Amino acid sequence: MSDSGGPPDVVVVGAGIVGCATAWELARRGASVTLVDRGEVSGGTTGLGEGNVLVSDKDSGPELDLAVLGRAMYDELESLGDGAARVRRKGALIVHPDAETWALEPARAERLRAAGVECELVDGADVRALEPNLTGPLHGALLVGGDLQCDPRGLARALAREAQALGARVRTQTDVARVQGNGIVLAGGERIDADAVVLAAGPWSRSLAEGAGVALPLEPRKGQLTRLRLPQPDETWLRHKVVDGSYLLSVTSAATGVEVSTVVETTADGHLIVGSSRERVGFDASVDEALVERMVARAARIAPGVAALKRDATWVGFRPWLPDHLPAIGEASAVPGLWLATGHEGAGVVLGPITGRLIADALTGTPPALDLAPFSPDRFADGA
Numbered sequence: 001m002s003d004s005g006g007p008p009d010v011v012v013v014g015a016g017i018v019g020c021a022t023a024w025e026l027a028r029r030g031a032s033v034t035l036v037d038r039g040e041v042s043g044g045t046t047g048l049g050e051g052n053v054l055v056s057d058k059d060s061g062p063e064l065d066l067a068v069l070g071r072a073m074y075d076e077l078e079s080l081g082d083g084a085a086r087v088r089r090k091g092a093l094i095v096h097p098d099a100e101t102w103a104l105e106p107a108r109a110e111r112l113r114a115a116g117v118e119c120e121l122v123d124g125a126d127v128r129a130l131e132p133n134l135t136g137p138l139h140g141a142l143l144v145g146g147d148l149q150c151d152p153r154g155l156a157r158a159l160a161r162e163a164q165a166l167g168a169r170v171r172t173q174t175d176v177a178r179v180q181g182n183g184i185v186l187a188g189g190e191r192i193d194a195d196a197v198v199l200a201a202g203p204w205s206r207s208l209a210e211g212a213g214v215a216l217p218l219e220p221r222k223g224q225l226t227r228l229r230l231p232q233p234d235e236t237w238l239r240h241k242v243v244d245g246s247y248l249l250s251v252t253s254a255a256t257g258v259e260v261s262t263v264v265e266t267t268a269d270g271h272l273i274v275g276s277s278r279e280r281v282g283f284d285a286s287v288d289e290a291l292v293e294r295m296v297a298r299a300a301r302i303a304p305g306v307a308a309l310k311r312d313a314t315w316v317g318f319r320p321w322l323p324d325h326l327p328a329i330g331e332a333s334a335v336p337g338l339w340l341a342t343g344h345e346g347a348g349v350v351l352g353p354i355t356g357r358l359i360a361d362a363l364t365g366t367p368p369a370l371d372l373a374p375f376s377p378d379r380f381a382d383g384a
């Protein structure tokens with residue numbers, strides 16, 4: 001709330017999916033919003049992932065609770081900006097080539113159900129009936145029919161446009177040099193004051209937070225994806241998002257070395273994406289060709305047909321990673337007026353829009369739909 005008791009004046013730093021959603025939600029509540037990015041809208045990590053909106057790859061806890069609310073928001077977001085999010089309701093299959101991960105799946109399915117997720121266990125033969133190209137040996141899979149895929153870049157741009165239509169100022173090509181209390185200083189020296197600053201600069205948030213006096217042990221977690229061309233575009237070559245069950249262990253691991261866990265699916269234009277890797281090596285954007293071989297070989301274990309496909313492109317993105325694998329969402333007690341909205345790692349597409357909603361609620365005096373305590377940025381403060 002502003003000093004006058006009306007809607008606040010807020011600067012949002014970073015126009016990825018998190019910042020754009022925050023700006024839109026605030027503008028809808030009547031706040032005066034300035035959204036600032038040093039590049040284009042969605043020019044950071046948001047434009048580089050597969051765009052999956054998944055609860056199937058999570059386990060019970062605050063992240064799953066946030067993801068359940070986040071996925072439900074796509075019912076609204078689907079029609080925004082004439083369908084700019086290009087939602088494909090394809091469902092996800094967590095497949096198990098390994099007996100060890102399959103043995104753990106019934107109990108996880110129960111925990112997902114307890115959190116409100118509809119899901120079912122299917123045996124190897126039924127998986128093949130659902131996906132004829134999954135001809136590798138499989139024990140079974142968890143099918144989560146409500147998971148979906150979208151175009152996160154299209155969605156973030158639509159959110160920014162809608163925010164602008166509601167009066168928000170969107171300043172691209174505008175580098176933020178410092179966050180200072182309730183304002184920011186641009187690289188050219190201009191200062192913008194506000195009632196609150198929301199820091200949503202994705203993997204680049206750490207130096208801005210720490211420069212303002214807020215500890216944030218955030219690191220970029222490098223991820224590589226490869227696009228394969230089918231001889232003829234065929235959106236049904238794989239109907240679902242397909243994830244190797246070992247992915248769950250890789251996502252939550254704190255290892256710094258490279259880890260590969262298989263995700264494979266068709267793109268909206270009927271080709272395939274194979275991924276993905278995770279490693280903490282700073283902002284090293286180089287493509288590792290040996291890793292491409294490893295990712296394709298791992299995917300071929302599940303879907304042997306991918307081995308023969310032509311490799312089209314490989315690219316790298318940086319997930320904003322925090323050591324406890326939870327995002328930082330909320331006001332930093334050390335610097336009143338500074339709100340953090342970052343650290344969503346490989347789940348910012350499902351978690352970004354709901355993060356924007358919860359922050360906008362908290363900033364405008366509406367009790368958020370979820371307890372924000374587990375996400376508090378204060379958990380990284382000295383002595384916490």
Ligand SMILES: Cc1cc2nc3c(=O)[nH]c(=O)nc-3n(C[C@H](O)[C@H](O)[C@H](O)COP(=O)(O)OP(=O)(O)OC[C@H]3O[C@@H](n4cnc5c(N)ncnc54)[C@H](O)[C@@H]3O)c2cc1C
Binds near residue numbers: 016048345
């Ligand atoms: C390979 C890969 C695959 C992924 N797949 C998925 C997926 O399928 N599903 C999913 O949910 N998530 C996925 N993710 C994760 C998801 O993409 C991220 O969590 C999400 O995009 C983070 O969004 P953000 O808005 O926090 O950051 P970003 O999109 O990076 O936005 C931050 C913005 O801040 C700006 N900025 C930085 N510093 C400054 C500054 N000093 N001044 C002004 N502006 C600044 C940047 O220019 C950038 O535009 C994937 C990530 C990767 C790398």
